[in-house]
Amino acid sequence: MRRGQTLTISTTSTATNYGIQISPGALGLTAQWARHCLRRRAKKIVVVSNRKVFGLYGALVMNSLAEAGFDATTFFMGDGERYKTVRTAESALRAFSHAGLSRTDAVVALGGGVVGDLAGFAAAIYLRGISFLQVPTTLLAMVDSSVGGKTGVNSEFGKNLVGAFHQPSGVLIDPAVLSTLPPRELTAGFCEMIKQGAVGGRALLKKTADFLSLYNMSSFRMHRDDKEFRSLIAGLIAEHVRFKAGIVRGDERESAGKTGPRSRKILNFGHTLAHALEKVTNYRYLRHGEAVGYGVLFAAEVSKSLALCGEKDVKLLYDVVHSVGPLPPLAGIGVKELFRAFSFDKKNISGSLQMVLLRGIGRPVIVSDRDLPAYHLNKVLASCLRKWA
Ligand SMILES: NC(=O)c1ccc[n+]([C@@H]2O[C@H](COP(=O)([O-])OP(=O)(O)OC[C@H]3O[C@@H](n4cnc5c(N)ncnc54)[C@H](O)[C@@H]3O)[C@@H](O)[C@H]2O)c1
Ligand SMILES: [Zn+2]
Numbered sequence: 001m002r003r004g005q006t007l008t009i010s011t012t013s014t015a016t017n018y019g020i021q022i023s024p025g026a027l028g029l030t031a032q033w034a035r036h037c038l039r040r041r042a043k044k045i046v047v048v049s050n051r052k053v054f055g056l057y058g059a060l061v062m063n064s065l066a067e068a069g070f071d072a073t074t075f076f077m078g079d080g081e082r083y084k085t086v087r088t089a090e091s092a093l094r095a096f097s098h099a100g101l102s103r104t105d106a107v108v109a110l111g112g113g114v115v116g117d118l119a120g121f122a123a124a125i126y127l128r129g130i131s132f133l134q135v136p137t138t139l140l141a142m143v144d145s146s147v148g149g150k151t152g153v154n155s156e157f158g159k160n161l162v163g164a165f166h167q168p169s170g171v172l173i174d175p176a177v178l179s180t181l182p183p184r185e186l187t188a189g190f191c192e193m194i195k196q197g198a199v200g201g202r203a204l205l206k207k208t209a210d211f212l213s214l215y216n217m218s219s220f221r222m223h224r225d226d227k228e229f230r231s232l233i234a235g236l237i238a239e240h241v242r243f244k245a246g247i248v249r250g251d252e253r254e255s256a257g258k259t260g261p262r263s264r265k266i267l268n269f270g271h272t273l274a275h276a277l278e279k280v281t282n283y284r285y286l287r288h289g290e291a292v293g294y295g296v297l298f299a300a301e302v303s304k305s306l307a308l309c310g311e312k313d314v315k316l317l318y319d320v321v322h323s324v325g326p327l328p329p330l331a332g333i334g335v336k337e338l339f340r341a342f343s344f345d346k347k348n349i350s351g352s353l354q355m356v357l358l359r360g361i362g363r364p365v366i367v368s369d370r371d372l373p374a375y376h377l378n379k380v381l382a383s384c385l386r387k388w389a
Helices: 026-037 051-067 086-099 113-128 139-145 175-180 183-200 202-214 227-250 264-268 271-280 288-305 311-323 335-348 374-388
Strands: 005-010 017-022 044-049 071-076 106-111 131-136 150-155 158-165 170-173 354-358 364-368
Touching: 017 026, 017 227, 026 051, 026 106, 026 131, 026 170, 044 051, 044 086, 044 113, 051 071, 051 106, 051 175, 071 086, 086 113, 086 150, 106 113, 113 131, 113 139, 113 150, 113 158, 131 139, 139 183, 139 227, 158 271, 170 227, 175 227, 183 202, 183 227, 183 264, 183 288, 183 311, 183 354, 202 227, 202 311, 227 264, 264 354, 264 364, 271 288, 271 335, 271 354, 288 311, 288 354, 288 374, 335 374
Parallel strands: 017 170, 044 071, 044 106, 106 131, 131 170
Antiparallel strands: 005 017, 150 158, 354 364
16 A cells, blocks of 8 residues: 555564554555555454444445455444443453454454554453554544554553553554544544644644644534645644654653653653543543543643743643633532542552653653642642633
8 A cells, every 4th residue: 555654663672563554545445454564364354343433434444354355353342431441352352262363363443542442452462462453543543542552441440550562563544534523532632632742842733733723623524525634634643643653662661760751651741630530530521632631731730830831831732722622621520539540540650640741842751749749739730620610
């Protein structure tokens, strides 16, 4: 497949490179691309998806796979974060086994980040790891979750705390599928992009903000046949993927000891509050990306309160986040419950809460809670919650 843009991701620990193909209309060529990414011996494929996404794009993918001679079957999971569980992963493993997947076969994840994380995790543990391909269908999954090899499920201990690093054998991004994505999901995806811009640098943030000033969330459907729009969105996605890939390349497994501005931890910017918000609302009220939108603003406010960054940068982030559409109000959510939820992230990182803050746009810094007094965080959080109620 030569159309569109192809980025190559190098990973160190697995000593493999994988391609990320970005081109409008690429979904119809899934099999050709899959053949290219997988070893010749791959015969069977289980496509993991949910009924909603599969109803929209499943036929295109299955027809393409069948034409190329793959023996392709499906596994459907429920639609939503609450289905990203060990139990669903177990059902997926059962489906892989019933389909007779062997070590040389593969799994294709067709869907958003929930499907991608779950399918990748099941592929990582089935027969101690088989190949999987990511076909992300949400903006968030295209620019973030499908790239980098973090797979996993939620559990009673917290979000994404059971998982594995398992790099995909390829990622196929077809921006045309964004035309069916509800505006709220687009908002969520753009919030993750703003996060990446905030830690990635002024150029990436500006490119994202410029795009948002040209197109609002409800105009995606309208512009889907507009050539300039298609090329701009594909280019913007490619920029974000390139940024994420660069960070992953330098710190594939998010080493505990790495805390510099190029460590993979910086991608968790905005996620301390985001994970806590998702947890206290039972993963039902906010989209993950929407929670990240709030998390980005909170981290920026904490940075300002510690005199790490200035008012101008905080205002810039507020302006860009506001331009992606309204975030659901946070009325009724208390500081205390959020603090309790922070402790799940804390356990995750050898007993201390590490928060990514900003010394300015593109200048992330990782700060431990030893340098972040609880009463201070408390005060900033209370003031934010008053604003966002
Ligand atoms: N692995 C990582 O590095 C990483 C990074 C960021 C986020 N995540 C995870 O990603 C998840 C969030 O992913 P998400 O925001 O994609 O949510 P999601 O997977 O729940 O998808 C959002 C909704 O959009 C629907 N949908 C998907 N594609 C569609 C399309 N083209 N048209 C119409 N509807 C479509 C889905 O069915 C779902 O209802 C979270 O679980 C988060 O933890 C993982
Ligand atoms: Zn995220």
